[in-house]
Amino acid sequence: MKVVVTRQLPNEIIEMLSNRYEEVVVWEKEDEPIPRERLLREIVDADGLLTNLTDKIDKELLSQATKLKVVSTLAVGFDNIDVVEAKKRGIQVGHTPGVLTEATADLTFALLLATSRRLVEGMDVIRENRWTSWGPFLLTGQQVHGATIGIIGMGRIGMSVAKRAKGFSMNILYHNRTRHLEAEEEFDATYCSMDDLLEQSDFVVLLVPSTKETHKMIGTAEFERMKKTAVFINTSRGTNVDEDALYKALESQSIYAAGLDVFEEEPISASHPLLKLNNITVLPHVGSASIQTRLQMAKLAVDNTICGLEGKTLIHEVK
Missing domain, CATH: 3.40.50.720 (NAD(P)-binding Rossmann-like Domain)
Known part of the structure; x- marks a missing residue:
């Protein structure tokens, strides 16, 4: 053969x-x-x-x-x-x-932390010799502990992200095609509509598969519903997000920041408009890369x- x-x-x-x-x-x-x-x-x-x-x-x-x-x-x-x-x-x-559930959940939460606390920006400040003094609001970001996380897609990875969120005492909301009673019992997760999740979450994490139904499911209307302080994380598939709408939301600061491991076209071009923004953290599709x-x-x-x-x-x- x-x-x-x-x-x-x-x-x-x-x-x-x-x-x-x-x-x-x-x-x-x-x-x-x-x-x-x-x-x-x-x-x-x-x-x-x-x-x-x-x-x-x-x-x-x-x-x-x-x-x-x-x-x-x-x-x-x-x-x-x-x-x-x-x-x-x-x-x-x-x-x-x-087999990739835990590694992808690790990466998802790492991206959430790096984006909310501006870790890449902090490294750049040091590398570019711009750290001249301590400042009371130098590189301040969004607090993770005790915040509300909204998980869209409560599958295997969603459950593992919820487990990590529970360790940070986060309030867990989720939206799924059907209710996930195990998530509700084990992590005190609350099932809600997409609109309610988007409006209430400090962190919106997208973890759905790529299907006709999920194609560009997060676009202008969804970003407009999010808080101005919201952090959006996508470790599912790039085609699930309207990248033009995401760019406008970030550029206008109608949301706080985004962390992406996936893109509509991969590899993403270094000249892509998203990469010119300073309120985005990007990775080259390494969710399961342990x-x-x-x-x-x-x-x-x-x-x-x-x-x-x-x-x-x-x-x-x-x-």
Whole structure:
């Protein structure tokens, strides 16, 4: 069998495949996606594909993959994969939920703290030799302890963020498609409408998947409902936010600040208007980027691939 791996992974991960299968083709560059032309060429006679969120697995590609049995993505999100088309062709699709929950919750809360307390600005003040004296209001930000956090999307990561918020004695509001009784019982979280959450929260944290329903769900109307002191955090998907509306809200200071790990187009250009603002903290989509978590994700992606190739039920299959 032939397996195509679209990013360079640690040797012990690749060996899980190469010790079982005759041909394992690995794209040699870790920090650059495999060129589309190369992927289309390799997929023609591939039995398995271990991919990630930067690769577009669409109808064009799947129509050329006449032997393909499984697509396994090293990610929890799968909006880059035409799942419907894959299912039509009898191709199983696997992903890696669960293992990245705690790392992403850590990063979400780190971004919340860094943004509210202006940590990056503080580092810049020192690096640029602008720290001349202590001042009573030098780099003052928004207090986290005891504040109100509004979590949009109370899934696994939302629950873990709520757990961290509870440790900071925060008042927890949440909005979800359905009520989450466990969150209410364990963290004293309050279920509320989107409008109420936006109006009452000091911190608005977006943690929903990327779907047609969530596309640009946070836009002008939503930012206008937020407090002028509100901090907006997005570690879900960039397409869930109207970036033009976010820019206007930040530039006009109708909200206090924003912390983003994801963007509408990735990688974001260094010339993007958002990056010219000083009330924003940005990261290059590193929500799950702890060494331990990424190794777990890679192993799970390989296990899904092996299950698909050997006719077994995937450990985590996209339904």
